[in-house]
Amino acid sequence: MKVQILLLIPMAFLLPSGTWAGEIIGGQEAQPHSRPYMAYLSIQRTGKTYICGGFLVAKNFVLTAAHCKGEKITVTLGAHNIREREQSQHKISVSRQILHPRYNKKTYKNDIMLLQLHHNAHLTKEIGLIDLTSAHGRVSPGTMCSVAGWGKTILTDSSDTLQEVNLLVISDKTCDNQYPHYYSSSMLCAGDPDDQKSVYHGDSGGPLVCCGVAVGIVSTGFKNSIAPPAVYTRISHFVPWITDTMRGI
Structure with a gap:
């Protein structure tokens, strides 16, 4: 995927084959400085x-x-x-x-x-x-959360402005079935598999925010696919x- 330096550069050179680091898909422009x-x-x-x-x-x-x-x-x-x-x-x-x-x-x-x-x-x-979740915090599957970044809004167009998208936290079992190296103690998944809203190349490191606190960090997903869910580092751990x-x- 070709993109412009200093704008939306994929981190694929750092990633093992078959994975990617996040970029907003199916979201909308955030209210300026709301995050x-x-x-x-x-x-x-x-x-x-x-x-x-x-x-x-x-x-x-x-x-x-x-x-x-x-x-x-x-x-x-x-x-x-x-x-x-x-x-x-x-x-x-x-x-x-x-x-x-x-x-x-x-x-x-x-x-x-x-x-x-x-x-x-x-x-x-x-x-x-932004406040972090507590060490004992555990977000439940079905919780609606959000993530934001300066990544692409679709696979061919990019955005200069901060984009955001709402995502559902899904069960560890669903992620464990899809990712070979999923560790439920230190990872969590978000993104309804039936919804094309997700993260993709370019927004790794951004926060997954639930109820006003950061609970996850955009980590990885499947290369060349916008299909959710994606994996986040579980901050509470x-x-x-x-x-x-x-x-x-």
Whole structure:
């Protein structure tokens, strides 16, 4: 799939064959700055620029997927139209990429990473934090949640503005039957198999938000298919690691 650098670059060079990293399909444009926690990640790797999503969880930390690692990452906060120089936008370089120590790039187990920002973000109405689910939080199948990103709206057209889509959380059994490396303790699935709303290439690392809190991180799905469901890193499993890591910096 050919796309423009700095806009909607697939992370396929980081992924095992048969999988992809998320991009919005069947959604709609988000109300500008209605998701002030969203972060746009510009990733330098092997001389090229790629993108991922992320979300601000502390003034100096963004949470994203481990497979979004790179040689250099710049975070843009406060963006709606990523191609415009909006006054609300604030770019901050990443000083440290902290991958989960047991991340497995083949199975996507522990696909989570903290990005320590070079300096604290200045919180405004367009730049804010999102709460994380608790360590004991468990979202039930059938719960309606949402995900957002700057990915494509269909397979051939891209969007400069933040897109969002509502998705149903589905059962672990359904995902276990579809994905060979599904771990229900640290992963969850969202996206009704009978609905063509989903995520696809380009939005890895963005948050799955349920009832106002982040419960998942866009991780993986099937290559060259928009058919839901997709797999998300289950944040509740990693709350102790997230908390300890940020406190230890």
